[in-house]
Amino acid sequence: MGASQTRSEHKYQDLMDKTGFSLEQIKNLHNRFQQLSGNEETIRRENLDNIPALAKNPIRKQIIGAFFDKRNQHQQEVGSFEEISFEQFLMVMSHFRPPTLKTTEEEKESMRKEKLRFLFNMHDTDNDGTITLVEYRKVVEELLSKSGAIGQEVAKAIADAAMLEVASTNVPHMAPDDFYEGITFEHFEQILNGLEMESRMHIRFLDVDTTTVRCGRSTS
Amino acid sequence: MAVLRPGRGSSGPRLTGSVCVWLLVLASVASASRDNETWRNPARETPEDSRHQTNSSAHRKAFPVLSFNYDHVRKPFEISLWILLALLMKLGFHIIPRVSNVVPESCLLIVVGLLVGGIIKAIGEEAPVLDSKLFFLYLLPPIILDAGYFLPIRPFTENMGTILVFAVVGTLWNAFFVGGMMYGVCRIEGAQLGSVDLLSCLLFGSIISAVDPVAVLAVFEEIHINELLHILVFGESLLNDAVTVVLYHLFEEFSHAGTVTVGDALLGVVCFLVVSLGGVLVGAIYGILGAFTSRFTSHTRVIEPLFVFLYSYMAYLSAEVFHLSGIMSLIACGVMMRPYVEANISHKSYTTIKYFLKMWSSVSETLIFIFLGVSTVAGPHAWNWTFVIFTVILCLVSRVLGVIGLTYIINKFRIVKLTKKDQFIVAYGGLRGAIAFSLGFLLTNNEMKNMFLTAIITVIFFTVFVQGMTIRPLVELLAVKRKKESKRSINEEIHTQFLDHLLTGIEDICGHYGHHHWKDKLNRFNKAYVKRLLIAGERSTEPQLISFYNKMEMKQAMMLVESGSAAKLPTIVSSVSMQNIQPKGPARRRAIPSISKSREEEIRKILRANLQKTRQRLRSYSRHDLLIDPLEDNVSEIRFRRQRVEMERRMSHYLTVPANRQETPPVRKVCFESENQVYMYDDSESPTGRASQPQPSPPDAVSLLSESPRGPDQGGAPRAKGNAQPRAKAPDDQEEQEQLKLSRCLSDPGPNKDGEGNSSFLS
Numbered sequence: 001m002g003a004s005q006t007r008s009e010h011k012y013q014d015l016m017d018k019t020g021f022s023l024e025q026i027k028n029l030h031n032r033f034q035q036l037s038g039n040e041e042t043i044r045r046e047n048l049d050n051i052p053a054l055a056k057n058p059i060r061k062q063i064i065g066a067f068f069d070k071r072n073q074h075q076q077e078v079g080s081f082e083e084i085s086f087e088q089f090l091m092v093m094s095h096f097r098p099p100t101l102k103t104t105e106e107e108k109e110s111m112r113k114e115k116l117r118f119l120f121n122m123h124d125t126d127n128d129g130t131i132t133l134v135e136y137r138k139v140v141e142e143l144l145s146k147s148g149a150i151g152q153e154v155a156k157a158i159a160d161a162a163m164l165e166v167a168s169t170n171v172p173h174m175a176p177d178d179f180y181e182g183i184t185f186e187h188f189e190q191i192l193n194g195l196e197m198e199s200r201m202h203i204r205f206l207d208v209d210t211t212t213v214r215c216g217r218s219t220s
Numbered sequence: 221m222a223v224l225r226p227g228r229g230s231s232g233p234r235l236t237g238s239v240c241v242w243l244l245v246l247a248s249v250a251s252a253s254r255d256n257e258t259w260r261n262p263a264r265e266t267p268e269d270s271r272h273q274t275n276s277s278a279h280r281k282a283f284p285v286l287s288f289n290y291d292h293v294r295k296p297f298e299i300s301l302w303i304l305l306a307l308l309m310k311l312g313f314h315i316i317p318r319v320s321n322v323v324p325e326s327c328l329l330i331v332v333g334l335l336v337g338g339i340i341k342a343i344g345e346e347a348p349v350l351d352s353k354l355f356f357l358y359l360l361p362p363i364i365l366d367a368g369y370f371l372p373i374r375p376f377t378e379n380m381g382t383i384l385v386f387a388v389v390g391t392l393w394n395a396f397f398v399g400g401m402m403y404g405v406c407r408i409e410g411a412q413l414g415s416v417d418l419l420s421c422l423l424f425g426s427i428i429s430a431v432d433p434v435a436v437l438a439v440f441e442e443i444h445i446n447e448l449l450h451i452l453v454f455g456e457s458l459l460n461d462a463v464t465v466v467l468y469h470l471f472e473e474f475s476h477a478g479t480v481t482v483g484d485a486l487l488g489v490v491c492f493l494v495v496s497l498g499g500v501l502v503g504a505i506y507g508i509l510g511a512f513t514s515r516f517t518s519h520t521r522v523i524e525p526l527f528v529f530l531y532s533y534m535a536y537l538s539a540e541v542f543h544l545s546g547i548m549s550l551i552a553c554g555v556m557m558r559p560y561v562e563a564n565i566s567h568k569s570y571t572t573i574k575y576f577l578k579m580w581s582s583v584s585e586t587l588i589f590i591f592l593g594v595s596t597v598a599g600p601h602a603w604n605w606t607f608v609i610f611t612v613i614l615c616l617v618s619r620v621l622g623v624i625g626l627t628y629i630i631n632k633f634r635i636v637k638l639t640k641k642d643q644f645i646v647a648y649g650g651l652r653g654a655i656a657f658s659l660g661f662l663l664t665n666n667e668m669k670n671m672f673l674t675a676i677i678t679v680i681f682f683t684v685f686v687q688g689m690t691i692r693p694l695v696e697l698l699a700v701k702r703k704k705e706s707k708r709s710i711n712e713e714i715h716t717q718f719l720d721h722l723l724t725g726i727e728d729i730c731g732h733y734g735h736h737h738w739k740d741k742l743n744r745f746n747k748a749y750v751k752r753l754l755i756a757g758e759r760s761t762e763p764q765l766i767s768f769y770n771k772m773e774m775k776q777a778m779m780l781v782e783s784g785s786a787a788k789l790p791t792i793v794s795s796v797s798m799q800n801i802q803p804k805g806p807a808r809r810r811a812i813p814s815i816s817k818s819r820e821e822e823i824r825k826i827l828r829a830n831l832q833k834t835r836q837r838l839r840s841y842s843r844h845d846l847l848i849d850p851l852e853d854n855v856s857e858i859r860f861r862r863q864r865v866e867m868e869r870r871m872s873h874y875l876t877v878p879a880n881r882q883e884t885p886p887v888r889k890v891c892f893e894s895e896n897q898v899y900m901y902d903d904s905e906s907p908t909g910r911a912s913q914p915q916p917s918p919p920d921a922v923s924l925l926s927e928s929p930r931g932p933d934q935g936g937a938p939r940a941k942g943n944a945q946p947r948a949k950a951p952d953d954q955e956e957q958e959q960l961k962l963s964r965c966l967s968d969p970g971p972n973k974d975g976e977g978n979s980s981f982l983s
Contacts, residue, residue, distance in 0.1 A: 029730070032730060032731045035731070036729075048729060051728055051729060053728040053737070054725055054728050054729070056744070057721055057724060057725045057728070058721055059718065059721045059722065059725065060725060063721075063722060063725040063726070063729070067729075093726075093730070096723070096726055098635040098636070099636075100637070119715070119718075119722075122722075139714070139718070140714060140765075143714065143717055143718060143721070143765060144763055144765060144766070146763075154766050154769065157769070158710065158714070158765065158766070158769045161710055161769065161772075162709075162710045162711050162714055165709055165710055165711055166711060191709065191711045191712070192711065192712065192715055194704055194712060195712055195715065195716070195719075199635075199636045200719060201719060201722075201723070202635060202723075203723055203726055203727050203730065203734055203736065204635065204732075204734050204735075205730070
């Protein structure tokens with residue numbers, strides 16, 4: 001028992017360094033992972049699909065897709081996985097850590113970039129480095145997908161207006177014949193600068209194990 | 221002495237300012253004095269004339285051509301004159317630019333009040349004092365309502381925990397610390413304060429400990445710090461009212477009895493809960509009533525603002541009846557009412573509400589500060605060096621200690637921690653103001669009252685003058701983050717919504733119910749039940765993103781109206797237009813379409829027949845570039861015209877596109893429904909293809925559809941920018957909209973328009 005404990009701690013140490021979570025948090029997440037995967041080593045899309053609370057979320061497909069997206073693993077690969085291991089699960093989760101009092105300004109900057117990159121990857125589904133109008137429209141449509149027919153019609157107009165705004169702010173003077181290909185990552189950073197992503201895009205990772213109390217279990 | 225109107229065309233603002241000041245000081249003094257027989261009032265109407273007429277035959281007196289009856293109108297006259305004085309002062313300060321940059325307005329107003337009070341006293345008259353009833357019932361509510369109605373909800377709820385801790389625990393700490401320490405000070409031998417007992421000290425502590433919303437607003441409004449700090453200090457000043465009310469009543473009750481038992485203390489805690497939650501409940505009830513009422517006001521738009529004001533004021537008064545916290549009630553009412561009322565009322569009513577609230581709160585604030593100055597001069601004072609000095613010092617010390625201590629605890633629970641700079645601003649921004657003065661004024665115990673009042677006034681002066689004046693340079697010195705001035709963009713809104721859903725989803729995957737989960741649940745409850753109940757018509761199901769988008773469209777339309785002509789473009793000067801971002805077809809050439817001549821003729825005829833006003837010339841493709849008839853201030857008309865310009869462009873674009881595109885299914889129609897909603901029927905553009913069938917629309921629209929001409933069905937029909945029109949602006953618009961039928965959407969750019977590129981579709 002002692003040996004396996006130190007071994008798991010050693011393994012967790014590795015993860016702690018890579019993702020920045022604390023030991024408690026990793027343990028809790030591991031428990032949740034086991035719960036989702038049905039005590040297997042990897043989880044697939046179906047495991048995440050089955051979470052009942054996610055059913056009402058308008059963008060759940062994108063969220064689940066983000067977990068299986070290779071780009072979010074910081075390893076310069078593209079494409080998507082069929083199943084992911086705990087380490088990869090943690091890597092995706094690490095995008096949602098909040099800054100602490102000790103985080104320096106540069107660390108905050110890089111955190112912000114990382115989180116914006118995550119969002120960008122969620123929108124840029126064909127991975128060509130830009131969010132085209134079609135992709136952006138898809139985003140807005142998904143957001144309004146629970147709002148019925150009205151949502152769909154206005155979604156287009158909203159996406160168009162948003163795209164126009166990005167183009168106007170970043171490339172103010174375009175001749176009538178020019179075509180704005182799509183939102184690049186720099187433009188994306190630019191327009192979302194005011195939102196201060198590093199302080200907004202985070203969830204509380206509890207240090208207390210809550211999985212035993214929760215009823216949001218996946219069917220296995 | 222005659223009252224002259226201050227000359228407007230005088231030489232130089234400073235001269236005007238000082239002339240104003242002196243003349244109005246004189247005027248107010250004159251109004252305060254009672255024996256003024258030489259007052260001329262040439263504009264007097266004498267209804268007594270008729271009476272005298274009938275009597276004149278009986279009496280031999282000469283017929284009085286001009287009589288004087290000041291008592292008749294004295295009260296309203298004086299009130300109006302005071303208000304006029306206050307406002308002219310305010311005007312004067314802004315004309316003199318140098319002073320208003322250094323000294324906050326509140327200080328200047330207090331100084332004016334001191335001056336006026338001094339003059340009144342010098343001529344031996346009795347100056348009006350800031351009557352507590354006047355203050356609490358008439359002057360305070362507008363300010364609080366203004367604050368509550370326009371409270372930024374998101375930062376407030378995100379920081380609610382912190383705000384509550386500061387408000388409740390912080391105020392309690394302040395009260396007991398100051399009270400206790402002052403009792404210790406009073407025990408000092410040489411201070412002649414032996415008669416002050418513990419309970420009186422605690423009472424004094426509870427009065428002086430509360431941060432004042434009026435003063436905070438007045439000062440913070442001018443320094444524009446970032447949203448977080450603003451909401452922390454301001455939220456604290458609003459929510460500590462409950463604590464103040466309870467402590468004040470508790471200690472006042474018991475200062476007569478002499479002792480406080482543990483049972484009483486427990487009752488005090490219960491009372492606190494009752495006061496705060498009760499106040500919120502009362503406010504919420506009135507808020508819901510107000511929202512519900514606004515659902516039915518579509519035919520009587522003119523009185524809509526009155527409902528908002530009256531329900532809120534009733535909430536305040538009802539809470540005051542039961543000694544609940546009136547401020548919290550007012551805030552709760554405003555917060556509760558606002559989202560639903562804004563969805564229901566017309567744009568003009570919204571503007572009215574906004575401006576009336578700002579106006580009333582501005583007047584109130586000005587009057588409060590002036591009266592504070594006057595009362596300082598007027599009131600009986602009992603100056604005791606020890607007491608006053610120690611009060612000021614202890615207030616500062618307790619505030620600083622309180623903030624540091626509480627922040628240490630709070631930071632353990634916050635994600636975005638409060639830095640030392642933040643703590644400093646929060647501590648330094650704890651200003652005391654007129655509420656403390658009024659509460660002190662309400663004290664019935666005469667011997668202590670004067671001393672307490674003096675100390676209170678000193679603290680108020682110290683915080684407002686010293687802290688108020690120095691906070692701006694300190695903010696700049698410490699480089700505290702300022703409020704970002706940019707307005708919210710649609711991209712930010714989209715991503716805020718996206719983030720909300722994303723974070724809720726991640727929380728669900730993680731398996732714990734965090735903030736986002738509950739917020740999401742609340743939103744869904746709101747959407748499913750509450751909105752249906754409280755919002756009229758179609759807007760009850762409108763998602764937030766769409767409301768935001770509509771609001772933005774409105775704002776841009778208003779901007780265009782106000783700018784009047786294309787010469788003065790709105791802030792974003794950019795030549796990017798819809799055209800630059802639309803993905804073009806695979807062939808980007810501008811081939812002339814090969815439609816038959818007869819078809820072409822048909823299209824052209826229909827277009828020309830339905831064209832309304834072709835005064836616009838398309839000069840460039842920017843959506844901001846639009847010639848508007850300045851005589852026309854009908855906003856919906858402007859919006860519609862803008863849409864039409866878009867359509868013109870679009871149409872011409874499509875007509876230059878190769879023919880095969882026009883074989884697409886014929887469903888491009890725009891129709892207007894009576895509630896001003898524009899449904900867009902679109903086809904191939906949607907990647908999902910879901911909207912390819914024309915959606916069944918409400919019966920109103922169908923009749924319009926059937927009247928549309930057949931011609932433009934096949935191709936050439938412009939793709940309209942689908943806009944769901946916002947809340948119905950005014951009933952008279954509706955008639956107009958009915959007339960601007962479908963067919964009018966198709967407009968003819970004219971045969972020989974600008975030769976450049978897009979707009980000509982004929983050879």
